[in-house]
Amino acid sequence: MGLNTPSDEETDLMIGPTDQGMVRIYIQSTSVDLPLDFSPEDALAIAEELSAAASMAQSVGTK
Template identity: 60%
Template sequence: MGINKESDVEASLQIGPTSLGMVRIYIAGNGVDLPLDFDPDEADEIAEELASAARAARSMGEKPKPKGGKRTR
């Protein structure tokens, strides 16, 4: 599967600090439990990459409709 291929795979995503001063991205779903730990500087870089990807996606035109109904704020 590539970055640009749609998938019906569902997973849970949690992000938060650990007791050891790391930032954990935790992905769970379909028999997979994947904890990914990053130091705070790496987490900042990831956040910047996410923001950059969001800006690029916005510039590509119409936003895809969220699955499962309307999104509310």
Template identity: 55%
Template sequence: MGINTERDIEANLQIGPTDSGMVRLFIEASGGVEIPMDFEPEEAEEIAEEILAAAKAARGVGSKRKR
């Protein structure tokens, strides 16, 4: 199992600030699973950069498949 393993699980993702100055990623999956993950603002910015880098890399993979 890994990042490339497809799963048939539905989940919702919410992102927002907490009243304690953290950034929360809140994942709610089928079956009542709730995962709150809190990050310092600097950590959240690093995660955002990683997401942008992954999106850029995914675009490259997608364009290779279309050829």
């Protein structure tokens, strides 16, 4: 499966700080239970990448 492969699987996504000073992205579905911990600096870099991808996706949707 790649970025452009559609999926009907429902997934929950939770994001928040841990008690260890990390940022956790937690992905849960029927086939996945995946906690991902990042330093605050890495989390900010991920947030910038998400924002850039969202901007690009909006421009594709308006064509």
